[in-house]
Amino acid sequence: MKFATLAALSSLALSVAACQSEAEKQADAMEDTVERQADASAAASGDAQVALGLTERQLLDADLVTADGTELGDVAQVRRSGSTVEGLLVEIEDSNPDRYVMVPLAGLSTRADGNDTDVQTSMTAAQLAALPTATLATN
Template sequence: MKLTLALLAGATVLLAACNSSSADRAEDKVEDAAEATATAAGATPAALGLTELQLLDADLLGTDGTARGDIITVLRAPDGRVDRLLVEVENSDPDRYVEIPIQGLVVLTRGDSTDLVTTRTAADFDAMPAATLPTATPASTSTATP
């Protein structure tokens, strides 16, 4: 009986690790695609006077300086402008994602560090509807020629 319980507990841990690593791999693919797209976009400001790379590198903080989440990728409106960010909520387990509108975020620059500040509290983040990871295909930056 003890052996069965030990095996069951071990299998549960392994299954949880597989699911977690699968989710981590999916997130890594989205982040890699976002970075590739941001690199291709170059020095053109995307939102808030920042490039896509600067947005991806920024920390999302509350007004009290506490981390609210990690920016995974930028999201665009139908007209192509960056209008929101996909954020992994800080300390969520399992990982939880929400979409944060760009509007209302404030850029905070300290030395070489650029962060984004939101007035949303941790409770506000918990109350937001969960978002899903987009497919990890980078947007094409080339244009077709006739």
């Protein structure tokens, strides 16, 4: 019985994967690349504060929120020019396919959320959505 259940689940997983469009496959690959790059950068920066009094790992764990705590997106990468942090690459909440925008550091602050720290912006969801789609590195 266990083998039959396992075979059925494997067949279902293959069917779902086959239903994925090329655009969805590319979006998944891009998201994996963004995550790998962010993890490598966070490991390299260690415990050093890089922006807003937070480490890169803390920034990558943060959500981008409004003043009332409404989640606008997830911080996906810390973007730099040389050693200077210029902004945050944010995946817009509920975008499908995933959409990333570059949010400049100017105007951002931190906001406590229990044991976590989020990044707060004065932008609205509409203003965030109006930002140009960020160029993503593919290496």
